[in-house]
Amino acid sequence: MTTGEAPAFDDGFRERLADLIAWRRDVRRFRTDPIPPEQVRRLLALAALSPSVGNSQPWRFVLVEDPDTRRAARDCSLAANAAAAETYEGERAALYRSLKLEGMAEAPVHIAAFCDEETPVGCGLGRMTMPETLSYSVAGAIATLWLAARAEGLGLGWVSILDPARVHALLGVPASWRLVGYLCLGRPVEEHDDPELVRAGWQDRLPFDDMVLTR
Secondary structure, three states: OOOOOOOOOOHHHHHHHHHHHHHOOEOOOEOOOOOOHHHHHHHHHHHOOOOOHHHOOOEEEEEOOOHHHHHHHHHHHHHHHHHHHOOOOHHHHHHHHHOOOOOOOOOOEEEEEEEEOOOOOOOOOOOOOOOOHHHHHHHHHHHHHHHHHHHOOOEEEEEOOOOHHHHHHHHOOOOOEEEEEEEEEEOEOOOOOOOHHHHOOOOOOOOHHHHOOOO
16 A cells, blocks of 8 residues: 655646646647557556546557558448538538548557446446446546647547447457547647637537536
């Protein structure tokens, strides 16, 4: 058991943390130069320090390195993207088709983040009434990975436009694992502190006061 004095986080650190959070963006435009495997493992180790319901640690990270599997995963995304485009009409449809929504062809690292929904770890604590907290725990670990990557000058993109069942079959993982996020990791081509969808005119940021209620 580790004990001792907790580290002190001063105003300078908090300002830098605020910068880190502000500059953490969903990246779709990657440079193709490789990322050292030890750096990827270090970032995943930081993600694994995230909190989880009942200390269940349900995240399972699959490094997708086989070129054919990566191409098949991207084909899956492209097919889902084409289907999604058909749900819009007029100017919104044209705008949708102009968006770059994934960087799977360029990103040097692909990571499929799964939730082990049958993990015995944690003995079910905290999830009897909200079993979805297992997946929320994985989402929290992804957020930690996002920030850790940004702190090392890397970008992360979360690909959600794909068929999770097809990805599951492609990767041959256990039936109890459910895909939470297909992630692309690499060095960004460009840096921005605002979301790409804002710059493209798809959706502005909501006013903060619209998202906080008091009861």
